[in-house]
Amino acid sequence: MLDLVEPKDAVRSDVTRRAGLSACVAAGLALLALGVPAVFAPPVSAQDTGPIKIGLAITQTGPFSPPASYELRGYELAVDQINKSGGLLGRQLQIVKYDDQGNPATAVQLYQKLLTDDRVDLLLSPYQTDLVGAVAPVVNRAKKVMPSLAANVEHFEGKYPYLIQSMTQTSRYMAPIIDLAAAKGYKTIAILVQNTQFPQQLAQGIEEKAKEKGLTVVFKETYAPTTTDFSALVLKASEAKPDVIIGATYLADAQGIVRAAKSQNVQAKMFAFSIGPVEPEFYKGLGTAAETVFGTTLYFKTLKTKGNVEFVAAFREKYNLDPTYHAAVAYASMKVFGDVIKKVGSLDQDKIRAEFVKTAEETVVGHYELDQNGKQLGYGSYALQWLNGQQELVWPKADATTDPVLPHPGWK
Amino acid sequence: MLTTVATLVILGLIWGGVYLLMAEGLNLIYGVMKVVNLAHGDFIVFGGLLALTLFETFGVSPAVSFPIAGLLIFAFGALVQFGVIERIGLGRPDAELRTLLATFGLSYVVANTSFLLWGSQFQSIPFLQGSIQLGTIAIPEALLMCSAIAFAIAIVVHIWLTHTMLGKSVRAVAQSGLGAASCGLDIVWLRILAFALGSAMAGSAGALLIALIPFQTASGSELTVQAFTLIALGGLGNYGGAFLAAELLGLVEVFTQYLYGSNAASALIYLVFIGVLVCRPQGLLGRVGRV
Numbered sequence: 069m070l071d072l073v074e075p076k077d078a079v080r081s082d083v084t085r086r087a088g089l090s091a092c093v094a095a096g097l098a099l100l101a102l103g104v105p106a107v108f109a110p111p112v113s114a115q116d117t118g119p120i121k122i123g124l125a126i127t128q129t130g131p132f133s134p135p136a137s138y139e140l141r142g143y144e145l146a147v148d149q150i151n152k153s154g155g156l157l158g159r160q161l162q163i164v165k166y167d168d169q170g171n172p173a174t175a176v177q178l179y180q181k182l183l184t185d186d187r188v189d190l191l192l193s194p195y196q197t198d199l200v201g202a203v204a205p206v207v208n209r210a211k212k213v214m215p216s217l218a219a220n221v222e223h224f225e226g227k228y229p230y231l232i233q234s235m236t237q238t239s240r241y242m243a244p245i246i247d248l249a250a251a252k253g254y255k256t257i258a259i260l261v262q263n264t265q266f267p268q269q270l271a272q273g274i275e276e277k278a279k280e281k282g283l284t285v286v287f288k289e290t291y292a293p294t295t296t297d298f299s300a301l302v303l304k305a306s307e308a309k310p311d312v313i314i315g316a317t318y319l320a321d322a323q324g325i326v327r328a329a330k331s332q333n334v335q336a337k338m339f340a341f342s343i344g345p346v347e348p349e350f351y352k353g354l355g356t357a358a359e360t361v362f363g364t365t366l367y368f369k370t371l372k373t374k375g376n377v378e379f380v381a382a383f384r385e386k387y388n389l390d391p392t393y394h395a396a397v398a399y400a401s402m403k404v405f406g407d408v409i410k411k412v413g414s415l416d417q418d419k420i421r422a423e424f425v426k427t428a429e430e431t432v433v434g435h436y437e438l439d440q441n442g443k444q445l446g447y448g449s450y451a452l453q454w455l456n457g458q459q460e461l462v463w464p465k466a467d468a469t470t471d472p473v474l475p476h477p478g479w480k
Numbered sequence: 481m482l483t484t485v486a487t488l489v490i491l492g493l494i495w496g497g498v499y500l501l502m503a504e505g506l507n508l509i510y511g512v513m514k515v516v517n518l519a520h521g522d523f524i525v526f527g528g529l530l531a532l533t534l535f536e537t538f539g540v541s542p543a544v545s546f547p548i549a550g551l552l553i554f555a556f557g558a559l560v561q562f563g564v565i566e567r568i569g570l571g572r573p574d575a576e577l578r579t580l581l582a583t584f585g586l587s588y589v590v591a592n593t594s595f596l597l598w599g600s601q602f603q604s605i606p607f608l609q610g611s612i613q614l615g616t617i618a619i620p621e622a623l624l625m626c627s628a629i630a631f632a633i634a635i636v637v638h639i640w641l642t643h644t645m646l647g648k649s650v651r652a653v654a655q656s657g658l659g660a661a662s663c664g665l666d667i668v669w670l671r672i673l674a675f676a677l678g679s680a681m682a683g684s685a686g687a688l689l690i691a692l693i694p695f696q697t698a699s700g701s702e703l704t705v706q707a708f709t710l711i712a713l714g715g716l717g718n719y720g721g722a723f724l725a726a727e728l729l730g731l732v733e734v735f736t737q738y739l740y741g742s743n744a745a746s747a748l749i750y751l752v753f754i755g756v757l758v759c760r761p762q763g764l765l766g767r768v769g770r771v
Contacts (some may be wrong), residue, residue: 301739324693332611
């Protein structure tokens with residue numbers, strides 16, 4: 069058995085309990101509204117005979133739904149494949165899914181419902197660090213293992229032992245960029261950081277990696293997420309004359325920085341951004357200004373990882389789309405989950421959790437391995453570059469589809 | 481050093497123009513109707529995304545598509561005024577609250593329509609990304625164009641409101657609907673015209689802005705707040721005031737960003753706003769009690 073650490077903060081657990089209670093009341097009222105018989109339906113004990121129920125809430129509508137829908141597709145493809153090959157423990161898998169609309173409070177209610185009402189056997193995670201963080205106390209209290217698609221590490225440092233990180237750690241996202249810069253002999257970096265949680269953790273990772281590789285951070289500044297005008301910021305960064313300008317960004321700010329750098333003709337040997345260049349809209353919005361700009365991704369369809377060719381083919385066949393990194397991490401997460409359960413031979417959550425942290429498995433995303441707290445140690449990241457209107461994987465060299473173009477040729 | 485300061489001044493002034501462009505439609509509608517159009521930002525986004533589609537399917541640049549977006553949203557604005565705002569009791573004492581609620585609802589309708597049509601990703605158009613060199617100072621082309629158009633619109637609207645019969649009629653409706661009606665003006669028609677014009681200005685602003693600032697369908701409310709801050713700072717409905725406020729905000733933002741960092745810039749803008757409102761609650765050029 070595991071030595072479980074419950075949140076010690078009495079006030080906090082009281083608050084979550086009350087939130088849980090109100091969620092139950094809300095769920096009850098919703099059921100009443102739907103029709104009373106549902107409440108009095110006899111509790112079916114599906115144990116050992118019927119399908120294994122896998123529950124999740126994920127964002128299917130609203131502004132955050134596009135990446136989340138890719139995750140859902142990845143999950144569903146993996147479940148399909150597991151079912152076709154005979155299911156798990158001789159039983160088929162059945163997904164019970166709800167739409168959290170990107171709202172953390174809704175997600176909490178839905179996970180309560182999955183646990184108390186649908187009585188699912190297994191849980192999968194919602195999309196995004198914030199929502200994983202919101203449902204974490206509920207899931208952990210129910211002692212259900214949840215392989216989670218969240219990059220920030222704070223949920224996987226012992227507070228919620230039943231959460232398993234099935235995604236690359238935030239701090240590692242930019243590692244291949246720094247690695248490449250160091251390999252080219254670049255010495256100085258300027259970092260522009262959006263003042264929100266994820267980019268802050270990215271920046272921390274960039275600084276640590278830079279130190280390790282002997283690069284000096286000559287400029288670092290944060291900006292508010294609402295910033296639209298980056299001209300003064302890039303002018304200031306360029307005065308430090310950095311070899312590399314890195315943005316710990318999302319899409320809109322990455323585009324804003326490129327526009328400002330181009331119009332102010334700011335020169336550096338390398339321009340790289342975390343989230344932004346990985347999206348096709350980055351090039352669509354910037355056109356040729358996006359050429360030779362670097363980005364990162366956690367997965368690329370040309371990777372020579374185990375089972376990737378088959379995964380890409382199956383994904384295209386089922387959805388008529390190319391898989392994104394969101395689809396791939398979700399697919400891999402469910403696949404590893406299935407393999408772990410097969411090894412355990414039962415749905416005993418403590419045994420599954422113990423097996424998870426021992427697992428070392430090759431997935432379509434890469435090597436999957438956890439530390440004792442469930443933090444992801446195996447997964448890394450890859451450097452992309454926009455070349456002739458295409459995303460090319462350029463680093464690490466072993467996985468590259470082509471050589472990186474460096475230094476940045478200047479803005480045309 | 482001198483070059484840097486000069487660059488910052490120019491950038492601040494032309495960013496001011498961009499902010500003005502964002503706020504002009506809202507200012508017109510408030511100025512002549514006392515209606516705060518909470519769907520203003522969503523009109524901007526809709527116009528921008530329309531320009532995106534025109535760009536992607538027909539290769540039409542925003543310079544061509546901005547009047548098209550303007551016309552389409554002109555028609556939509558007219559429909560909204562005729563079909564919604566005219567029907568909710570403009571003459572009643574709680575008219576302002578009613579129009580606020582109606583336009584708030586409208587913002588959801590427009591934002592979700594955009595979402596269904598274009599999805600939620602940030603979108604932008606590669607257009608005029610170069611810059612004009614003035615000695616050692618680089619002036620971004622897209623910024624310059626947005627500013628120039630913003631100033632042109634400001635001047636044209638001002639002349640229209642003060643020097644033409646139609647513009648004067650619109651102002652008459654603003655001052656007293658009853659009075660204007662008793663002079664024989666068709667006040668319903670004039671209000672429809674004003675709302676449609678304001679909407680069109682938002683739509684065409686969007687078509688230009690999307691080349692400068694990436695939009696997402698959810699960006700509308702943020703744009704509305706920015707635009708509203710600006711016109712409140714200038715004096716609600718006052719065109720000269722909005723111009724002054726826009727330039728002030730542009731300069732404050734660029735200089736603070738350079739000197740104290742971007743986080744300070746976003747705080748300082750609102751400090752300036754609070755400061756002005758404390759000293760002059762009617763805004764920079766607003767007059768107390770003036771419609």
